[in-house]
Amino acid sequence: MSCAASEPAIDAGRLWSDIMALAEITEPDRPWTRRSFTPRFDEGREWLRRRMEADGLSVRIDAAGNMIGRREGSEPGAKAILIGSHTDTVPSGGRFDGVAGVVVGMEIARALDSAGHVLRHPLEVVDFLAEEPSEFGLSCIGSRGMAGALDAHMLAATRPDGLRLDDAIRAVGGAPEQLGAPLRDDIAAYFELHIEQATQLERAALSVGVVTGIAAVVRIAIRFEGVAAHAGATPMNQRADALAPAAECVGVVRRLAEETVQGSNAHFVATVGILDVHPNAANIVPGSARLAVDIRAGEPGDADRFIARLDEESAKACAAHGVTRAGFDLISRSDPALCDEGLRGRLEDAACAAGYDTLSLGSGAGHDAMFVARLAPMAMLFTPCLGGRSHCPEEWAEARDIGAGATTMLGAIRALDAG
Known part of the structure; x- marks a missing residue:
């Protein structure tokens, strides 16, 4: 049977x-x-x-x-x-x-x-x-x-x-x-x-x-070069504090990401997950800083527009603080x-x-x-x-x-x- x-x-x-x-x-x-x-x-x-x-x-x-x-x-x-x-x-x-x-x-x-x-x-x-x-x-x-x-x-x-x-x-x-x-x-x-x-x-x-x-994953590294100096003896108007534009750019990443989300139907997020400061001491004006930005975009054009605006805004931040932007580097990108x-x-x-x-x-x-x-x-x-x-x-x-x-x-x- x-x-x-x-x-x-x-x-x-x-x-x-x-x-x-x-x-x-x-x-x-x-x-x-x-x-x-x-x-x-x-x-x-x-x-x-x-x-x-x-x-x-x-x-x-x-x-x-x-x-x-x-x-x-x-x-x-x-x-x-x-x-x-x-x-x-x-x-x-x-x-x-x-x-x-x-x-x-x-x-x-x-x-x-x-x-x-x-x-x-x-x-x-x-x-x-x-x-x-x-x-x-x-x-x-x-x-x-x-x-x-x-x-x-x-x-x-x-x-x-x-x-x-x-x-x-x-x-x-x-x-x-x-x-x-x-x-x-x-x-x-x-x-x-x-x-x-x-x-x-x-x-x-x-x-x-x-x-x-x-989503595509894009990672950008931005490097800031200032001048290390004594935190107590260096007047505020004579500083080239590398952390100042770097910290400003953390907020810029958040703001630009929120604006990108509002103008897109695709998934988009951006995160500053790494912020390195040198020499990283309480009594020294930071001489250099580096931040890494992680970008996730369901639409490649959203990532391109975000990166272009971040490039422009980070350069402006450096100029405003008398700091050199030593690098705006693409670390990796996937489709x-x-x-x-x-x-x-x-x-x-x-x-x-x-x-x-x-x-x-x-x-x-x-x-x-x-x-x-x-x-x-x-x-x-x-x-x-x-x-x-x-x-x-x-x-x-x-x-x-x-x-x-x-x-x-x-x-x-x-x-x-x-x-």
């Missing part, structure tokens, strides 16, 4: 159990810490390998050091549907950032297997290597490598103990000599679930956010990664079919999806996190919300596969 296959369904309890199990693999004195290229990260990866293999996935490490679990499809030569994120953390980070996306991928594969449902496309669950900033001074190492965006200069980077990045990738099972060009041309679509790391979903009391795109409209529609339809209202929102944080988008259509789902807190031990998400995201993604993947 033959039995018909049942409808695939997410087991939210099983999904939650796996998230908590992986979270327990942490530095004991710094929960929740599982830094890339450490023994604790290797331990987490070994747990992941065993779990994937127990679920019937074939597991491999690609040349960029990404761990990939694969479930074959029924159609020979069909491109793969990928679900992924990362399992490394920041120091004293959270239990959900990255991890939820990988475990959701495993749960979707299990749900399909439990129902006896075989997709036409192969399904792959990817744990991208070192998405968080590492001691090599680089983030998204595995997804960069998959996309062909790890160049020789990056691979030669060293961490404080002298270990080179290419050797570190080799140690986790990768093959850095094969990097430099895209590793994949066989991806039909990429999906990533992530906690929002903000409060829009929480405030709207919704479980599912459909991401419109990932925004737009989510595929067709995949977004699949996610919205799947959420509606499951009874979930959705919210469209942009991502100000970077994700592995930025680089996978260079290889294939990409889509992201956000689920809420308590108070928007992330990258901290207090990071928290609810099982029902992650389950809702997983159910939505499963529905979208099935619809995509059915064609």
Whole structure:
């Protein structure tokens, strides 16, 4: 007697159990810490390998050091549907950032297997290597490598103990000599679930956010050169205080960012996160200062206009205080990664079919999806996190919300596969 296959369904309890199990693999004195290229990260990866293999996935490490679990499809030569994120953390980070996306991928594969449902496309669950900033001074190492965006200069980077990045990738099972060009041309679509790391979903009391795109990240360094002098003996009208225009520019960044937001429909934020002062002594007029500006823009033109105005305003501030602007330097810039409209529609339809209202929102944080988008259509789902807190031990998400995201993604993947 033959039995018909049942409808695939997410087991939210099983999904939650796996998230908590992986979270327990942490530095004991710094929960929740599982830094890339450490023994604790290797331990987490070994747990992941065993779990994937127990679920019937074939597991491999690609040349960029990404761990990939694969479930074959029924159609020979069909491109793969990928679900992924990362399992490394920041120091004293959270239990959900990255991890939820990988475990959701495993749960979707299990749900399909439990129902006896075989997709036409192969399904792959990817744990991208070192998405968080590492001691090599680089983030998204595995997804960069998959996309062909790890160049020789990056691979030669060293961490404080002298270990080179290419050797570190080799140690986790990768093959850095094969990097430099895209590793994949066989991806039909990429999906990533992530906690929002903000409060829009929480405030709207919704479980599912459909991401419109990932903002470009631009970093600018401004350097101010004045004259160091005795704080008590130097008259106010004879000072070239490097900190004075630098401090003024902190306020300028805030003001220009607020004005940019008011004139744009896209995500935009700007932050002064670093302010270095030399010689940094209470009784010395600062002789030099440097600030670093982090800019996140969903629309590249917004970033360009903001930078042009900051360039002009910082030069004026220096002139007003008799200080030389020694540099206005572009440190790094990435392009925004737009989510595929067709995949977004699949996610919205799947959420509606499951009874979930959705919210469209942009991502100000970077994700592995930025680089996978260079290889294939990409889509992201956000689920809420308590108070928007992330990258901290207090990071928290609810099982029902992650389950809702997983159910939505499963529905979208099935619809995509059915064609």
